[in-house]
Amino acid sequence: MSHKYFTINQRNKIDVLNKEGYSARKLAKILGCHHSSISRELARCTDYYCAYKANQDQKNKSKNKGRKIKLNTRLK
Numbered sequence: 001m002s003h004k005y006f007t008i009n010q011r012n013k014i015d016v017l018n019k020e021g022y023s024a025r026k027l028a029k030i031l032g033c034h035h036s037s038i039s040r041e042l043a044r045c046t047d048y049y050c051a052y053k054a055n056q057d058q059k060n061k062s063k064n065k066g067r068k069i070k071l072n073t074r075l076k
Contacts, residue, residue, distance in 0.1 A: 005058060006041060011051035014041060018049050 006014070010031055017027055024042065028035040044054045 005062075006037075006054075008051065008055050011041070011054050014038065015049055015051040018042060 013031065014027055017030065022030075024038040025035045027038045031038070041054065042049050044057055
């Protein structure tokens with residue numbers, strides 16, 4: 001299964017329509033994706049959904065994908 005990320009234009013549509021009161025299912029029909037994808041996207045931001053913040057969050061997470069976090073270990 002291939003993964004398809006939301007573009008900034010799609011995130012802007014989600015932002016505007018969400019503020020107008022559209023449900024996740026209605027947003028999914030408009031954008032042509034599954035409603036759970038919209039729900040996850042809306043949950044990406046804590047207080048309120050912001051397209052710019054969501055896009056930055058996705059870029060930061062994809063930049064570090066697959067890399068292990070190095071712990072601060074000291075050799076004695």
